Amino acid sequence: MEKSESTSGDTPRPWQSYHTVYTNAKAGMDGVDKERVQKIVYGMSKGSKYFENEERKEAFMRGKIESMRVQCAKLTPADISQYQMVADRRILELEATRDLSRIWLHVDMDAFYAAVETLSNPSLKGKPMAVGSMSMISTANYEARRFGVRAAMPGFIARKLCPELIFVPVDFKKYTYCSDLTRKVFQKYDPNFMAASLDEAYLDITNVCKQRGITSGEIAEELRTSVYKETGLTCSAGVGPNRLLAKVCSDINKPNGQFILPNDRLAVMTFISSLPIRKIGGIGKVTEHILRDVFGINTCEDMLQKGGFLCALFSHSTADFFLSVGLGLGKTENPQVMLRKSISNERTFAATDDEALLHQKLSDLAEMLSSDMQKEGLLGRTLTLKLKTASFEIRTRAVTLQKYICSSEDILKYASKLLKAELPVSLRLIGLRLSQFNKDMVGAPSETRQKTLTDFLISGDANRKSTSDNSSLGSIVDSHEICSYEGREGRDLLDGSDLPDLEGNHTFSSNAGGMEKIYEPLKNETANKVIAPDPKSHQNAVTGLLEADSSSVEFACSSLDEVNKRANLLDDEAVSSSNQEELLLWVNDYKCSLCGIELPLGFVEERQEHSDFHLAERLQKEESRHETKTLMLRHRFSLKENIRSQSKRKKQKISPKDKGHIPIDMFFVKSFQNF
DNA sequence: GGGGGCGACGACG
């Protein structure tokens, strides 16, 4: 942005203002020939639909910056001194919250995916290599980074930058395995460590430092050595009084290094004074440009000096975040509860406007999403359809239902409605997200029987989890919390298709005995009564559940109607349970009779999870079948849905993107989770 | 007027 005048100089250099991919913020890219990289990236992108969209975004950002400048200029001296007072007071209040009592360590594995691949294939050593595909790169090793190749860069551009670049496809299983090894090490230093992703973690090492009477630097050194011994992989570490600073520190001596920032206010303030704002987690490309071009803020210290303007132009929470950054403050407590908020799936494909094809894609996504929801035993009531048009424009359309759903039929039904309203359209990506989980409604009066069914599944998970090595988070309610901070890593960047769910490896520990038929894993009495596949026990199953329910607080049955519904549901289930096709058997001891997936005897955990999955799927099918009947009788939703989508149509006509003028809408900037 | 829903979009790995 600041170089937008570049074309007006002696030599036109349009590529200098194209910032899409290249940035030197990444470790290992210091000696890169910046101009060459920018030129190549620009040359390869120019004229493409992607490029045009980037230009639109840039123009939007320029408009925003201009508008904020105007707003700044309008501030009278009186305004400014008033806001300065506000800022000064806020700075004092924030300063009062400073906590220097904890020592946080952030570990970051060096070029993780690439390093793991090199470990498994030593012939790659010393050669420029990238993990990913022609369309997108996940990680590049340091040899490749010297050419400007980096994560999140399309492979075809990377190859242009470095013709001898070797591409290695993503192999998630390997990374998960290595990640597990590193986590075993982390656990020795902080049993409650926070995994931020497969290759990053935050450890509170206050206690271990005290207990062993050694410095944080010594702990960091020892931990890195230990990780190397266990995995053959190097990592970098940063130590600081809070997570925000620890993360910044771990980047300083990357790769294979560490940096210790003492728990001392003066040291923190000195450290932060010259730190570029872009180094802070939560400040990305757009925020950096705005802060620099509107306020002239380049370093964290500048945040404090411009505090008055920040308070004048940003929302309370955003201004607070900026001021905290200026003070070097960050989170120091270890959150025990972090609930997952949503689950989503999205897929990119060759742009098409073929409605049948789009519907097929949607159907596949609904299946995937449903499967993910059922694996986690979740139900959601807000369904969001995400679309990326052939011109890279992103649209989202959402609907909030009165009931909680998770079956692929339900998801597809509502998603189709949302998609239909957008047709005709040429798309290159479709995504589906479910949010507003029933779990969020703890203590809500009518949790309905959907929860009941899910609870069986959850309790199955929870039972297994109670033997998990992650003992510090062992309660039933926590079963999603553990997933939560590991949520991001649940899927591979490029090939998220059919790989086993990562969380499974950490969240669910193995059940002692293997299982050969479905329905065995739920060993508890209630579960056995309900889902025993033996046709003779159907009657028992029904009465068993009703008895269990009526005596259970959890199943708070709101009305007789609810009880009847459940009884009907179980009747349905009894019928289908007698159907031999519904029964999972391991054919020839390795093949699932229901879907054909092959899992040999030794895969005890996997077989168990697989069986759980079929169980969940079946229960949900029964559930949704029953639900449909009920709904048809009651004529629910349809009217409301019609009204809703009509009003949405109206809104959409007015709302589309051309908000060219942008009132200084207090933009975003999340208060970074770890700051 | 407050709260919920929706849509956009930044950020991160």
Next chain:
DNA sequence: TTCCACGTCGTCGCCCCC
């Protein structure tokens, strides 16, 4: 010659409904 991901979370403005 073409060719720019996926999953999750957070904030904000606007609209509608109660």
